[in-house]
Amino acid sequence: MENQALGMKKRYFGPGSGSGMVILCSILAILLVSPWSLAGVLTYNSENTCLPSNRVHNLVSDTHGGFIAAVDGGAVSFRGIQIDPLDLPDGSSGWCLTDIETRGSDLFVATANRGLWVKRNGKWISATREDARLPVSGMRDLAIFSVPGLEKSQEDFLFLATDAGLGILPLGKNGTDLDMDRISIPGDSVPVNCLCSCPDGVWVGTLQGAYLYHPVKGIVRTLSIDDGLPSPCINSIAFSDGRVWFATDAGLVRFLGSEYRIYNSENAPLAHGRIVSVTPLDGGVLVATTTSVHRISREVFKEYDLGMKPAGPISSAILLAYQDGSDDLWVSTVGTGLIRFCSSIRTPALARRATRLSVAAPGDSPRVEYTSEDGLPEGRITSIAVDNESFSGRKLIWLGTDSGPVSFDGTMFTLYDSEVTGLRDSSVTSLQVAGPPGYRFLWVSTRTGGLVRYDGSAWKVMSGKSGPGSDSVYSLALSERGLWAATHIGASWLGQNGIWVRYSRENGLVSDKVYGVATAPGDGGTWFAAELGLSHFRDGRFTSYSQWDGLPGFRYISILPVSDREVWAGSYRDGAVRWDGRDFIHYDRHLGLDGKRVNSLVLHEGSVVAATESGVFVFTGSRFEKRSFNYSGEALFIASDGAYLWVATRMGLYRFLFNGNLKADN
CATH class of the missing domain: 2.40.10 (Thrombin, subunit H)
Structure with a gap:
């Protein structure tokens, strides 16, 4: 469905219950195009992200290019990097969220067991069965419809798909108090499965067909099995390019205003007749059955190759499909969470759960090791940057590797290789990240490919004339006024004016x-x-x-x-x-520092810690003492996040709990 006031595309929730009689219609032959090729598959679930459960009911586009997901037990958002929890009222862990809508700063949350919740002016208000504002607690969908010219102003209405029928709530103006007692349920008490806004009103899908409702005119049009629908059960509705699409138990219906076109497994390249969701796209729709996903545009079906078997386990049954702004396909399945099928090189090339990770509070685990078995790419880790804020407000550990920069959010490693960043060399030499949310940048230097800057959504390469003068950059340092780059031909300074200034031995550098x-x-x-x-x-x-x-x-x-x-x-x-x-x-070794090559130095809880060819050493005030943490080998880089020491090696990454203990190893 589409929110006309916000201009945002609504992505659909899963199927309703019930079944209907199959009515077959012959239509014009549909061209079948070979399955789309998808570059990679990423899985997001309750074990490797902050998803409260693996049952995702709905995905809604937000104004930042990402989406909000309604999940059993809560809600999350995704803005290109990671999944973050959405703030909800206390006690919401037991909620079954079915849909989320936004209007300005207002947030509307529909649940299957706790009615409607609205956040306005920073406060949560509710309409539930318990407070007598709704006759039932079960809600399945939301839609916002604007009526231009009503009472000499544009009036917005929130439509509610409830188990007791269609609910309507006048929203009034942003910033004013919302009167939840104004919810009305006109007409009969037939449960509503789904909603879809269009210019003429809101289409309402039920177990007995569909009807078009206008908040002033009432019911404008009704459609039932007697009118030609192949099934009375409407699972999902979409409005795209002036046409209304209905997902039913007996096929997909395109409504042209006076006639139907019906697509099913017998006359179209659909896995079978039951359609669980239909979503509007530019120039067409995205259609999901329980085992397949198709894009339809100008009578052409394009099927995504998902690698799912029609006779597979119930955990593979598709609930909904959604396509984001990068043309990546997101699929929600029964009990699996979200599966992301990457169709573009703009998406991360690797994202795997760190299977050995137990997110431990300080003191719980003195030593945690991560290797390629946990999702790290093969090869060396050359640098580490701690990002306590990150682009979405969550803490990230950034790693420089021979394969490109890698982010670690505590549960998952994500690699950004040269196809993603645009760098011709993925051998990272240094990482720096700084800036407040909205103006935050990650800077990455490479051995021969120059620099790249990442703002959370796009990568900008700085090499050649746009770079620091040399594409071989060894180290980076950020200050409040700009960026320093250390190269093999001197040091370069990038100020706030965007101009590089280069310094060499002629300007006083030692080399x-x-x-x-x-x-x-x-x-x-x-x-x-x-x-x-x-x-x-x-x-x-x-x-x-x-x-x-x-x-x-x-x-x-x-x-x-x-x-x-x-x-x-x-x-x-x-x-x-x-x-x-x-x-x-x-x-040197006479004062406890056995390692001749000191690769990295960091200040941790007031103590200087060195990463050397012989391991990790801590300065105790007069000499160095070794800290093995049951680890032996070269430490390539070391960083501190305030609680833990992160040590990069040739074989993986270690997280050590140090806690200021200066006692030498036995």
């Missing part, structure tokens, strides 16, 4: 080959780890340090500014150094 960059707290400037030493940029000028200034070794690959008087740097084969504002202090 043109810069491996690491990090911004200091406050106004402490920016530090660079480079081929011949370290450089500090502040107030528009560089101060550089090399072996002549007391630095051991000549190649530095990691940097951690803690304060103006505490800066740590990791070398390629000479351990670590600490700058105290005046001198450099060298730490």
Whole structure:
């Protein structure tokens, strides 16, 4: 159905109950086109996402390009990356949600067991059997219809599909109080299965046929089995391109205003006659039977190859189908949750549940390991970025891998490869993420493919003339005013004006080959780890340090500014150094740091932690002590989310609970 006032497409809920007599109609032969090819299949359920259950009744497009799902036990939203819970009143875990509608800031929720709930002006109000505002608690669908010119203004009505018949609620204007006592149920008490708004009113589907209702004119048109419907049971209705489509137990019906066209398993390429949902699309409709999904446009059927067997288990029975703005197909099945069939390279190439994960509170699990068996791509993890806000308000761990950036939401790893990001090289060298919701960006650098920026929905590649001057970028650092990129020909700065400024040895850098960059707290400037030493940029000028200034070794690959008087740097084969504002202090195996190559440094609960070729080491105030966490091997990168340490290795990812315990391993 379509919401005319909002201009948003309504995606349908599943079938109603009942059965009807099959009436066959001969029609013009339909062209069958070979099944569409779908690039990948992702499954979202209560085990790997925050879905409250695996029974999804309805999907509704939102104004952000995603959708809202009505589920047994609650509601969730999806905006391109992950599924997030939708705020509902306390005690809603026992609700069976059947539909959700929006109008402006208003939110309307229909349930099968708790009536109607409306959120207006930040407050929830209800109409239920218990408060005598509805004769029954069961509701199946919602639709909003606007009547232009009524009482010299546009009046909106909320139509309710209830077990006691059609309900109508005048909505009034946004911002005013809503009088739930104004709900009326005109006509008989025939249960209503589904609703669909169109320019002439709202089509109402029941177990006895369908009728068109206008809030001023009343019933305008009725359709029944006597009028030519193949079945009296209407499971779903859609309005598309001036035509009304009915999903029935005996086939699909296209109503042209004065005549029907009926499509079923005998005269059309449908798996069988029972149609469970029909959804409007541009130029056609999306049709689902219990075992197949088809797109119909200009008398042409295109079937999606879902790989589902008609004689499969009940958990494979389709309830509804929905197509999003990226042309990905979403299918809800009995007891399985949501299945996403990716038709475009714009969608994630990999999303698998981390099967070994138990989302543990701090203290429950000191060590959790993730490998390719849990959904991680094969190969190294080169960098980690902790995103406590993310694009949807939930915490994410971003991983840089040899196959591309990977997000981890606590239950699922999602890989964005070169086909998704547009990068010609997927070997990630660094990740940075910052910005408030709505202006948040993930920055990804690669070994030979330049940079890419991600805003939660689209990837923008910055290479060549639009990049930092070199497509080989080793490290990134963000500040409030812009982005630093460390490359093999110097350091580049991207300011708020969108213009790259490049710095080299001629501008004061210790070397043109810069491996690491990090911004200091406050106004402490920016530090660079480079081929011949370290450089500090502040107030528009560089101060550089090399072996002549007391630095051991000549190649530095990691940097951690803690304060103006505490800066740590990791070398390629000479351990670590600490700058105290005046001198450099060298730490190697004599002071507990067995690893010669310090790949990464992080501050965790006030302690400096180093990821080295020999594992993880913690600075205790005067020396380093090793923390194995029952793990041995090289630590490629280390990050802290405040509670846990995340350690990247050549074989996978570890999450360690550290909790400030400075006692050395036994």
